[in-house]
Amino acid sequence: MTNHGRSKHISVLLKEVIEGLRIDAGKKYIDATVGGAGHAREIVKKGGILLAIDRDPEAVRRANQKLKGIETHLGKAYPDNDKTVVVPAQSSQPNFKCVVANFRDLKATAEKYGFSPSSGILFDLGVSSDQLSQVKKGLSFMTDGPLDMRLDSTLTRTAADIINQSSEDELYEIFTRFSQEELARPFAAAIIRARRLKSILTTRELVQIIEERSGGRIGAIHPATKVFLALRIAVNHELENLQEGIVQAIDLLEPKGRLVVISFQETEDRIVKRIFKKKESEGRLTILSKKPVRPSQTEIRQNPRARSARMRLVEHIS
Numbered sequence: 001m002t003n004h005g006r007s008k009h010i011s012v013l014l015k016e017v018i019e020g021l022r023i024d025a026g027k028k029y030i031d032a033t034v035g036g037a038g039h040a041r042e043i044v045k046k047g048g049i050l051l052a053i054d055r056d057p058e059a060v061r062r063a064n065q066k067l068k069g070i071e072t073h074l075g076k077a078y079p080d081n082d083k084t085v086v087v088p089a090q091s092s093q094p095n096f097k098c099v100v101a102n103f104r105d106l107k108a109t110a111e112k113y114g115f116s117p118s119s120g121i122l123f124d125l126g127v128s129s130d131q132l133s134q135v136k137k138g139l140s141f142m143t144d145g146p147l148d149m150r151l152d153s154t155l156t157r158t159a160a161d162i163i164n165q166s167s168e169d170e171l172y173e174i175f176t177r178f179s180q181e182e183l184a185r186p187f188a189a190a191i192i193r194a195r196r197l198k199s200i201l202t203t204r205e206l207v208q209i210i211e212e213r214s215g216g217r218i219g220a221i222h223p224a225t226k227v228f229l230a231l232r233i234a235v236n237h238e239l240e241n242l243q244e245g246i247v248q249a250i251d252l253l254e255p256k257g258r259l260v261v262i263s264f265q266e267t268e269d270r271i272v273k274r275i276f277k278k279k280e281s282e283g284r285l286t287i288l289s290k291k292p293v294r295p296s297q298t299e300i301r302q303n304p305r306a307r308s309a310r311m312r313l314v315e316h317i318s
């Protein structure tokens, strides 16, 4: 499917997210990472009034199209977990709004569109399958594209800039800090050697350097996986955004409002866990998922991308 077509992204932990958010018809929800709009669709179907955000304009455009076509359950009966639920009709207002924004600015965005406070907020982190398959974004080591990785046009520094301008120590730091790459030092050194001959400008060129340096060892994951992850995180300031976005989300919740965060790698999950614990100790929220919720084997079989997902759920107290 092309980027202009329907999303081919499969939503992770869909049932668990919707149950966790406890959607009430007519109440306000924010999807801070709308992506392929799979979670968003369920929220709207259940009669939630949704503010859908993404930093990627293409994702927002596609989400808008997808949500427009939804028949909501407002004013209708629908089956839900073996019982029939009747959702009261609320109003003729459109029940969703899709906007391009970075969740680093969640508070201002929510206030601008009348979603402060909200009854539930979702962060489903990382990138979608649609973005991975966009060759020009250069996010995938499986296709040959420009070494770019920027998720939005406000960013000026590409992955190629990082690869060609950073010192060996800086590259080592990026690969270690953002994705715990065990071969960070040899990979950084190999990149420095290769770029003395020619700038590294494409994903294929970078993959070749990594493959050569890893000696063709084929483990459970491709040897370039962690280097690509680390570069994406660095280019898009993902950890800083996460830190700021989650703190703002907690402030935006109404009493008993819920926040769901799905992360796909340890560094992100640690940040989320640390913020939740701190806010719990301050009496601001209750952690409802003592251990992160993981996808079932069935889900992983149907969607291998789900295998590293961890979902955390909290409820606001006051």
Ligand SMILES: C[S@@+](CC[C@H](N)C(=O)[O-])C[C@H]1O[C@@H](n2cnc3c(N)ncnc32)[C@H](O)[C@@H]1O
Pocket: 009, 010, 011, 012, 032, 033, 034, 035, 036, 037, 038, 039, 040, 053, 054, 055, 056, 059, 101, 102, 103, 104, 124, 125, 126, 127, 128, 151, 241
């Ligand atoms: C895994 S996808 C979300 C998939 C979506 N939940 C679904 O069901 O289709 C993650 C999305 O988050 C977006 N994103 C990443 N960082 C963001 C940020 N700081 N602000 C807003 N959106 C962001 C990406 O552009 C991507 O579209």
